[in-house]
Amino acid sequence: MKHINNFRKLTTTTLSISIALALSMGSSQVLAEEQSVEVEDNNNALEVITVTSQKRSQRIQDVPTSINAFTENELKDLGISNAVDIANAIPNIxxxxxxxxxxxxxxxxxxxLNDFSLNNTPTTAVHIDEVPLSSNAMTGFSLFxxxxVEVLKGPQGTLFGRNSTAGVVNFITKKPTDVTEGYVTATVGNYQTFNLEGAFGGELTDSLTARASFKSESSEEGFQTNTNPDASWNENGEVDKFAARVQLLWTGDNTTVLANIHTGSxxxxPWLPQSEGTTGLNGAPCASALVGRPDPSECYIDGFFGASYQGISDTDGDVHSGSYDFQPVADDEYNGFxxxxxHELSxxxxxSLTGVDNFHYRHKTDLDGIAGMDLQEIAGFIGLPINDTWQKANILHQYEDFEVDQFTQEFRLTSTTDGDLKWITGLFIATEDMKNTSGYASDNFGLFASLPFDFGGYGAVIENTGAVFNHTFEQENTSYAVFAQFDYALFDKTNISFGTRYTEDEKDFEDEAYGLDDAGNRVVKLMPYSDNGADETTFKQSMDTSHVSWKVGMDHKIEKDWMIYGGISEGHKSGGFPGTIPFAEADVAAYDDETILAYELGSKLSALDNSLRLDITAFYYDYQDMQGVYATAEGFDTLNRVGDAEVKGLELSGTWSLTESLTWSxxxxxxxxxxxxxxxNVGDALGNPTDFNGKELSHAPKQSASTSFNWTNEVSDSLLLSVQVNAAYKSDFYLRYDNDPSSHWDESSLVLGSRITLSDIDDTWSVALWGRNITDEEIPAYQSFSLAKQDHFVFYNQPxxxxxxFTYRFGD
Incomplete structure (x- = not known):
């Protein structure tokens, strides 16, 4: 009953706003089908955006679901250069x-899913030309x-290649045509940035066309400053990317074949985190960390063993500056086809859509975010001999070598006959082979191994190890699915839809964790995989799950350009295995599936001779068995079931062509x-047993908004000037499920951007001056867990x- 009442409130609100806006514009003049002025004759009319989110071409205003789409020009204006830039362009992302x-x-x-390991399927499915990517590590690719770009919010379970509980982001590349044309864009910017992007395509034969495109990105300076005087480098964050794509399109009488070969590096x-100490001089959490963000003047990185050790603190007030002792290195590569x-049947x-991709992720980084510390005083305090090697001891350095080979195959039939019934049905198969080797180096480990304490049994685990812990795993995933969706015109202006999908997921996982001595030899496994004394070095487990997801919906055209819609859908994401280093068998325990039952009601309105588009959506989620990472009562992070959750909200978006020259989104x-x-089994920020009941989800601001203005006008007979200004607002939010004050980012943010473009009237050339995050807003994107660990490491956004x-376009 509570669910029904909540959704009823959202329904009433959505309908009220939609009806009020429609009536305020004069339904007799705006919404009547017999309009005296055709859209094509209206100079203020908005561009018609065609999307393929339902596997068939449709106007975006005719799609009965929550969807945002960005055209090529909008992507440039908003400064969207990779997948994650979408977060600054759309509220609630x-x-x-x-x-x-x-x-x-x-x-x-x-x-x-706030999991920092790379082997788990993301809740937001990212696709390139409908081919899904299996790991979050693959989403840092360049856009060109x-x-x-199409963004669908809410569970997607019936039409896309992989189930997702949050939504889908689909990037659609430009395809070959028979028109010979291309472009070259050169970019220069701060941090000694130089980028080069281009494409060229056209007809090779009467039936064969091609298109080749590329993008190179580089910067000679990094935006992060290293203040460590003993380090060999003083800045970090330099960019070095390259990507290329070749597409061939063959067109026959009833068949088209599109081949896409892509590569990149x-x-x-790698960006380095900011280290925030949380421990006071007395060895307990500092006062400011207990009530909010830690104050570096009283909070130190490490406060082991009480007041005898003061520790280290970063007091310069610059989140893009720190003292680091390990230079990060990345060497990522990907290749795919x-x-x-x-083929048109009667x-x-x-x-048939086949995808084959290999992605290799190799990173080394200073994960603790702070330079080496002096451990001699700690050793002396507890009665151990002074060891000079602890004078500049590192806290935590990470090495990671992750590789994934993925294969996807989809077959589908999409109806083309006229009539009231439209349908789509298909089969999807995916296989993934993931291999990972990670290492964690810390001189703290060597110190712990010498301590005369048990540490709850973990002292014996790391005894005789050196300063490196290692973890290797291999995971094989196989997914099978059959799906179908039916849309039926029940009446002249009313449609109903029903979709379902049956999915089977099989996962096999084996891992090994071990310590290394100073010579690099394996000396001990970190966890007892067997109680019978056998020296088993690997732990193997498997998981088989199946699920039927579904959706039902209805849409109705109140008038020609005003549609209301509603639906209920169930999203599903399979369980898996934690990919982080384990210290006990419980740390690699499998976690179960999560599901979302989503209710959504929306309105899509086109008004003022198609110069205004307005979308309103209300939603309610019954989120069951949510997966997530959190600190246990024992003080270790785990990936497992967090609990259930209720999610509800209201969204409004629109575009208004105010004049022939000015557009507001x-x-x-x-x-x-x-x-x-x-x-x-949850620990609070201090390691005390607690639970998450009544807490908010992480990374879920209560309010968010975005806006942009684009003014374009002729400044002479041969020149056009375009000025675009955009802003994105987000209220305060929590970075962890415990909602501890130390995880509360208690400031709202406003990120501003702009682009000013001068071009010739034929758009043969253009020069654009742009800026992103103009006001240098600082927003945290991730925070490690628990005050009980003596410090946080925090990643912030780019300044x-x-x-x-400079762009030049050529061709027919």
Missing amino acids: ELNSAGGNGNQIITIRGVG DLER DKSQ SLRVD FATFT FGAAVLDTEISDSVE STYGID
């Missing part, structure tokens, strides 16, 4: 960055030569989240960037 620029997690409406320096075949289009959202039926684009 957040970025949870567990690895700076290396492991990006997209959260939609508060739903996002795109036709558009990313050798950019996709083949799409469309009653349907048969589509806007969006706003409110969000309310609450965890219930929490897991019990302001600016530059000039």
Whole structure:
């Protein structure tokens, strides 16, 4: 009953706003089908955006679901250069960055798996030309030569290649045509940035066309400053990326074949976290960390063993500056191929979509965010001999080598006959082979091994190890699914839809954790995989799950350009295995599936001769068995069931062509989240047993909004000037499920951007001056867990960037 009442409130609100706006514009003049002025004759009419989110071409205003789409020009104006930039362009979308620029997690409406390991399927499915990516590590790719981007909010379970509980982001590249044309864009910017992007395509034969495109990105300076006088480098964050794509399109009488070969590399320096100490001089959590963000004047990185050790603190007030002792290195590579075949039958289009991708992620980073500390005083305090090697001891350095080979195959039939019934049905298969080797180096480990204390049994675990812990795993995933969706015109202006999907997921996982001595030899396993004394070095486990997801919906055209819609859908995401280093068998225990039952009601209105588009959506989620990472009562982080949750909210978005020259786009959202039926084995910020009941989801601001203005006008007979200004607002939010004051980012943020473009009247050339995050807003994207660990490491967003684009277009 509570669910029904909540949704009824959202329904009433949505309908009230929609009807009021429609009536205020004069339904007799705006919404009547017999309009005296056709859209084509209206100079203020908005561009018609065609999307393929339902596997068939439709106007975006005719799609009965919550969807945002960006055209090629909008992507440039908003400064969207990679997948995660979407977070600054759409309300209710957040970025949870567990690895700076290396492991990006997209959260939609508060739903996002905050797991920093790379082997788990993301809640937001990212696709390139409908081919899904299996790991968050793969989402840092460069965007170039795109036709558009489509973002669907809410569970997606019936039409896309992989189930997702948060939503789908689909990047659609420009395809070959028979028109010979291309472009080259050169960019120079701050941090000694130089980028080069281009594409060229056209007809090779009467039936064969091609398109080749590329993008190179580089910067000679980094935005992060290293203040450590003993380090060999003084800045970090340099960019070094390259990507290329070649597409061939063959067109026959009833068949088209599109081949896509793509490759790329990313050798950019991994971003380093800011270290925030949380321990006072008395060895207990400092006072400011107990009530909010830690004050570096009283909070230290490490306060082991009481007041005898003061520790280290970062007091310069610059979140892009720190003292680091380990220079980060990245060497990422990816190669792939996709083949799409469309064949027209008498009653349907048969589509085969094959994707083969290899992605190799290799990173080394200073994970603790602070330079070496002097451990001699600690050793002396507890009666151990002074060891000079502890004078500049590192806290935690990470090495990670992750590789994934993925294969996806989809077959589908899409109806093409006229009539009231439209349908689509298909089969999806995916296999993934993931291999990972990670190492964690810390001189603290060597010190712990010498301590005359048991540490709850963990002292024996790390005894005789050196300063490196290692973890290797291999995971094989196989997924099978059959799906179908039916849309039926029940009446002249009313449609109903029903979709379902049956999915089977099989996962096999084996891992090994061990210590190394100073010579690099394995000396001990970190966890007892067997109680019978056998020296088993690997732990193997498997998981088989199956699920039926579904959706039902209805849409109705009140008038020609005013549609209301509603639906109920169930999203599903399979369980898996934690990919982080284990110290006990419980740390690698499998976690179960999560599901979302989503209710959504919306309105889509086109008014004022198609010069205004306005969308309103209300939603309510019954989120069951939510997966997430949190600190246990024992003080270790685990990936498992967090609890259930309720998520509800209201979203508004629109575009208004105010004049022939001026267009306004806007969006706003409110969000309310609450965890219930929490897991019990939870530690609060101080390590005390607690639960998450009544807490908010992480990375779920209660209010968010975005807006942009674009003014374009002729400044002479041969020149056009375009000025675009955009802003994104987010209210305060929590970075962890415990909602501890130390995890509360208690400031709202306003990120501003702008682009000023001068071009010739034929758009043959253009020069654009742009700036992003102009006011240098600072927003945390990730925070490690628990005050009980004596410090946080925090990743922040990138500071302001600016530059000039020079573009030349050529061809027919």
